[in-house]
Amino acid sequence: MTGAKFRHLDALENQSVYILREAHRKFKRLAMLWSIGKDSSVLLWLARKAFFGHVPMPCVHVDTSYKIPEMIQFRDEKVREWNIDLIVGQNKAALAAGRTFPNGALTRVECCGLLKKDALQQVIEEKDYQAVIVGIRRDEEGTRAKERYFSPRDRNFEWNFKDQPPELWDQFKTDFDPGTHIRIHPLLHWTEINVWEYIEREKIPIVDLYFAKDGFRYRSLGCAPCTKPVPSQATTVAEIIEELRETKVSERSTRAQDQESEDAFERLRASGYM
Amino acid sequence: MVIVGHVDHGKSTLVGRLLYETGSLPDGKFEQIQTVCRRRGMQFEWAFLMDALQAERDQNITIDVSQIWFKTRRRNYVIIDAPGHKEFLKNMVSGAASADAALLLIDAHEGIQEQSRRHAYLLSLLGIRQVVVVVNKMDLVNFDQAVFTRIEADYRDFLRQLNVQPLQFLPIAARDGVNMVTPDPRTSWYEGPTLIQMLDDLEQPVPPADLPLRFAVQDVYRFDRRRILAGRIESGTLRVGDTVVFAPSNKESVVASIEVWNAAQRSAVSAGESVGITLREQIFVERGSVGNHIDQMPIETNRFRARVFWMGDRPLSLAKKYKIKLLTQEIECQLASIDQVIDASTLEASSAIRRTVEKNEVAEVTIQSRGPLVMDNYDRLQTSGRFVLVDGNDVAGGGVIFGGVYLVHKQVKSSNITWSESHIRYRDRVERNGHPGLVVWMTGLSGSGKSTLARALEKELFERQMQAYVLDGDNMRHGLNSNLSFSPEDRVENIRRVAEVAKLMADAGVITVTSFISPYRLDRVRAREIVASSGVEFVEVYVSAPLEVCEKRDPKNLYRKARAGEIKGFTGLDAPYEIPENPELVLETSEESAEACLEQLLEFLLPRLRVD
Numbered sequence: 053m054t055g056a057k058f059r060h061l062d063a064l065e066n067q068s069v070y071i072l073r074e075a076h077r078k079f080k081r082l083a084m085l086w087s088i089g090k091d092s093s094v095l096l097w098l099a100r101k102a103f104f105g106h107v108p109m110p111c112v113h114v115d116t117s118y119k120i121p122e123m124i125q126f127r128d129e130k131v132r133e134w135n136i137d138l139i140v141g142q143n144k145a146a147l148a149a150g151r152t153f154p155n156g157a158l159t160r161v162e163c164c165g166l167l168k169k170d171a172l173q174q175v176i177e178e179k180d181y182q183a184v185i186v187g188i189r190r191d192e193e194g195t196r197a198k199e200r201y202f203s204p205r206d207r208n209f210e211w212n213f214k215d216q217p218p219e220l221w222d223q224f225k226t227d228f229d230p231g232t233h234i235r236i237h238p239l240l241h242w243t244e245i246n247v248w249e250y251i252e253r254e255k256i257p258i259v260d261l262y263f264a265k266d267g268f269r270y271r272s273l274g275c276a277p278c279t280k281p282v283p284s285q286a287t288t289v290a291e292i293i294e295e296l297r298e299t300k301v302s303e304r305s306t307r308a309q310d311q312e313s314e315d316a317f318e319r320l321r322a323s324g325y326m
Numbered sequence: 327m328v329i330v331g332h333v334d335h336g337k338s339t340l341v342g343r344l345l346y347e348t349g350s351l352p353d354g355k356f357e358q359i360q361t362v363c364r365r366r367g368m369q370f371e372w373a374f375l376m377d378a379l380q381a382e383r384d385q386n387i388t389i390d391v392s393q394i395w396f397k398t399r400r401r402n403y404v405i406i407d408a409p410g411h412k413e414f415l416k417n418m419v420s421g422a423a424s425a426d427a428a429l430l431l432i433d434a435h436e437g438i439q440e441q442s443r444r445h446a447y448l449l450s451l452l453g454i455r456q457v458v459v460v461v462n463k464m465d466l467v468n469f470d471q472a473v474f475t476r477i478e479a480d481y482r483d484f485l486r487q488l489n490v491q492p493l494q495f496l497p498i499a500a501r502d503g504v505n506m507v508t509p510d511p512r513t514s515w516y517e518g519p520t521l522i523q524m525l526d527d528l529e530q531p532v533p534p535a536d537l538p539l540r541f542a543v544q545d546v547y548r549f550d551r552r553r554i555l556a557g558r559i560e561s562g563t564l565r566v567g568d569t570v571v572f573a574p575s576n577k578e579s580v581v582a583s584i585e586v587w588n589a590a591q592r593s594a595v596s597a598g599e600s601v602g603i604t605l606r607e608q609i610f611v612e613r614g615s616v617g618n619h620i621d622q623m624p625i626e627t628n629r630f631r632a633r634v635f636w637m638g639d640r641p642l643s644l645a646k647k648y649k650i651k652l653l654t655q656e657i658e659c660q661l662a663s664i665d666q667v668i669d670a671s672t673l674e675a676s677s678a679i680r681r682t683v684e685k686n687e688v689a690e691v692t693i694q695s696r697g698p699l700v701m702d703n704y705d706r707l708q709t710s711g712r713f714v715l716v717d718g719n720d721v722a723g724g725g726v727i728f729g730g731v732y733l734v735h736k737q738v739k740s741s742n743i744t745w746s747e748s749h750i751r752y753r754d755r756v757e758r759n760g761h762p763g764l765v766v767w768m769t770g771l772s773g774s775g776k777s778t779l780a781r782a783l784e785k786e787l788f789e790r791q792m793q794a795y796v797l798d799g800d801n802m803r804h805g806l807n808s809n810l811s812f813s814p815e816d817r818v819e820n821i822r823r824v825a826e827v828a829k830l831m832a833d834a835g836v837i838t839v840t841s842f843i844s845p846y847r848l849d850r851v852r853a854r855e856i857v858a859s860s861g862v863e864f865v866e867v868y869v870s871a872p873l874e875v876c877e878k879r880d881p882k883n884l885y886r887k888a889r890a891g892e893i894k895g896f897t898g899l900d901a902p903y904e905i906p907e908n909p910e911l912v913l914e915t916s917e918e919s920a921e922a923c924l925e926q927l928l929e930f931l932l933p934r935l936r937v938d
Contacts, residue, residue: 062599069600070544070558077545077613102556104549104587104602200420218637218721220423220452221712223651227719241404254588 058253064242065098065250070222071201071238072102072185076109078226079183079234083139085172086111088123089273090258091187094247095239097256099185100134110137112175112184116167117147118154118275126259141175143167154277167275169325176233183234191243195321201240202226205233210323245296252289263287327405327525328422330449331431332441336462340431340500341405342372347507348522350396372501400526419637419724422449427456427528434473434497435466438481446481447673447688450488451633451726453708456528457485457492460521465499469512487673494524533597537561540624540702540710541570541617542653547602554585554602555611560653560709562619563596564603570617572609573700574626579605614655616700616710624702624710625730628695629662629760629791633688634715638722641682642689642715645789651721652699652713659695659715662760662791663932666690679925679932693725694760694791703730752861755835761792761935763832765857766839766927769850769906770869771898772884773876775915775923779869780841782924783931787837792935795831797824798841812895818849825853832862837935845897847904863934867927868909871916873898 075082084099084107086092099107113127131138146152146166153163176184190197200216202224217225228234239247251258261270268281269292286292329337346356363371396403422428428449432442449457459481467473478495485492496505497513498521504510506521519527539562547554564570564581571578584592585602595601605611618624636642642661650659664682666675667689675690683689704711704726715723756762766783768776780796787794803810807823810816821844831838844850850866857864876898877885888896895901906912911930913923 066558066598066600073544073556073600101587101589102600103547104552104554104585106549216420218724219420220714220721220724221709223714223721225719225721227649227716229719 058249061246061250061253064246065101067241068095068098068238069102071224071236072099074224074226075183075185075202075236075238076103081180081182082109082185083112083176083179083181083183084109084185085187086113086127086136086138087187087273088113088119088127088259089187090247090251090262091189091239091242093256093258094242094250095185095187096134096136097250097254098238107134107136109185110139110179112139112141112172114141114168114171114175116171116275117142118152118167118277120261120270120273120276120279122261123259123273130257139175139179141171143171143174146170160278163278164325165323169323181233183236185236185238187239188237189239189242189244189247196240199237199240200225201237203235203237204228205235206231211321245293248289248293248296252293262292327403327427327429327528328425328449328454329405329429329431330418330422330445331462332433332436332439332445335431335433335436335439335442336500337431339372340429340460340462340498343500343503343506344405344521345396346372347503348396348398398522398526401530403525418445419448419452419635422454423452423724425454426531427458428454430457430459430492432459432461432477432481433466434461434464434477437477438484442481443484443672444686446485446490447488447668448635450490451635451688451724453704453712453726455490457490458524458528459492459495461495461497462500464497464504464513465502469497469499469504471513471515474516484673493528494518496521496524534561534707535563535596537597537707538622538624538702539564539568539570539617539619540653540707541601541603542710543572543611543613543615543617544654545613546611552585552604553608554604555617556600556602557617557654558600559595559597561597561707562622563594564601564617565594569620570605571620571623572611572615572617573624574698575610575615577609577611578620579607579609582606614653616653616655623732624700624707625727625732626698626700627730628698629692630699630701630727631665631690631692631729632713632725632727633668633690634683634723634725635688636683636685636723638685638717638720640717640722641684642691642717642723643682646717648722649716650693650695650699650713651716652701653710655699657695657697657699659693660791662692662694664689664691665932665936677929679928691725692760692790701727701730703727752833752835756937759793759835760937761837762937763793763835763862764837764931764934765828765832765862765864766837766931767828767844767850767853767864767866768839768841768869769844769866769909771871771873771876771903772843772896773879773881774869774871775913775920776841776843776869778920779913779915779923779927780839782920783839783927786924786928787935792837793835794837794839796839796841797828797831802827802842814895818846821846821849821853822856825856828853829857829860829862832857833860837931843897843903845901845903847907850906865911865931865934866906866909867911867913868906869913869915869923870905871914875916 084095086096096107096111130136143166151157151166153160188196188199190199200219204225205211261273263269264284264286267283267285269284269286270279271282273279284295286295329341331337360370363369396405430442430446432438461474461477474497482492496518497516498505505513509520540560541557541564542560543555543557545556547556566581566584568581569578570581582604584595585604586592616624644661644664646660648659649656664680666677667680667683667687668675702710711727713725714721715725768780770776777798780798784794784796802824807820810820821842824840824842828838828840854864854866880886884893884896887893888899897903911926913926915923
């Protein structure tokens, strides 16, 4: 047990552990997405809680080749240290053809579609995963607020948010037609501050980019060309938590692809984005 | 906290306003929605904050459950905005099932609507005890106290029938922020708290650590040479050194350790915690097992009663197979009977004979599973007293268990129990079958419809998972009674044997339906005495139709043969039929359809077949 300061985290952790164990039990061909960001690092940590120090499923990193270099370095270090079965996914065809936003060939949203969504789809098909664990949260933005813990995608990876299975009393939808693909979201009920509080309590290692350097820090990590640091003096986890308590700026506002149109992110998600 | 109410009663507006009033909106969000509204040429729409999806903006209905966070000085809140539209009931349930408290919203102008009642009923089923009723759009009724008081009185009445004690009724106007944070002079007659004060006064429910232990096993892991039982403490407290009995196998062992990773050692864990334990003696435990303390064991049964709400597109039907999920148990099951269908908006129960429960209906049913299930009554322990039903691949219904009987479990010390101690009594058979044995004695002229009804009844009972069997002339006269003629003496003996066989079968637990002309009153009285001697109920059913009708039907060509002189002593022609004086039931088959007669039969019999 921890002190009263973090007691609310116990309930969040218990729920996530329960979901991870359900996922592990129900799906033989299961993988976890690891973006190297704070959320999926917490997810990885929760898996080690659930399975007593082990990570009994492969971790998939979708590498767009535009990731900030510190992220890759951090990834390779932890893979060794935590004994992780790492699978790297990349849309090599699109990269080779130069079909990206930084090359000027595509919009930001189209680039996300090819280098992240399609790359993920390719790994899932190649490895024949039935289910993928993803560290999204409801408080990130509107469409994610509508998600289920166990969320089916059809053969084309499309998400039908208008006809979602009911989810009650922790009895999740775990029976599917062949060909259906499942996203599992163990962090759905967490908030951004919860994630940082948990990082603080558990002393979870995270990539340095989140801490302020020369008055700026990254609040959300994506690709270098589309993610901008925010002004900040926070150099410790405690200071980040303090800063977030005051802010009214939304977390994904530093992610340029969301801002292209009113429903850019929604359309991206309905077609298979995380 | 979940917010529910009839469609268009202003849920999303209320939430948008709450966020605004508590300063919980992200910078720029207010302005962003303002721009969107201006672009569409409409006045500012609070609901757009919640209805973040494009599709919703166009339809103007909250399709799914949205979750929104805000905080007051006292604490943090998660609001679940549940859709009010009837079609989206399953989403409302998904949202409400995880809530600690509920805000029920009623439009002052429109008053209490169908969904206002239905939602309240579902909240009571889902076990949400803290309910605050918000009467919105008071501006549309000029802040008239009389309107508010009338809605309060009516709705209180309704909620009382559900055993829901509303904490407060509040008059508000969400669009203008009336009584949200500060009291408003236009409702000076209202002396209660504002909405925010009210919310801050709600209690945070405490996980039930002091209730009976239920440890639901999710999985068994082997890590680093340890065999770890992983699962969640659903209620109660588990300590190292405790003796735990795992139902349904009822094997017991002692807790050797509580396993953790990157956390302090634990000697006890309690309700709500996802844990791992090791046992001192290795016993076979698997997913689905439930760990308990011996003096507080759960119910273990394969037949139980429940209130279910159905969300599936296909109706919930008798004689169809479903999967039940209860804690981590999963097993095939069937509806044994549909006892009552409850109209969730009037609370009226209809016990008309039903073979299906339709989408959005609530019913009291009896469920039979293929094997034993471990459970509790919902009013004793919530988490082990509720379940979902899976139709095909889809979670299509939820239910709560009631009326189950707890048995006193004694610790079995000796393994030398001899069989002679365990005589199987009639009561044991009744408990296993879930219904008593019974004799349904159908009497009537040849061609009156006895056999048709007997066969239809047998099928209905069988589909309700009951043991039922028809005794008729064919299966009696071809074997046991093959040495008997149709002489008056032999007819008496024929009926005596039928009665004796029916008595034995009923004593073995079977609902035995006899289909014989049995024309003599005295024979039927004797049959009743034979059956009653073993304590089994005897139901005499007179299947009545005028002779002319029976002769016209003549399904076996017997009347024609009798008229031609080929059969002598034919009942109704040259032998008498003595009409029953006090039968339990009379079915007029010439006036009513076979279906209607069958319904009368079922209506009469099903209540007699219930075990309480």
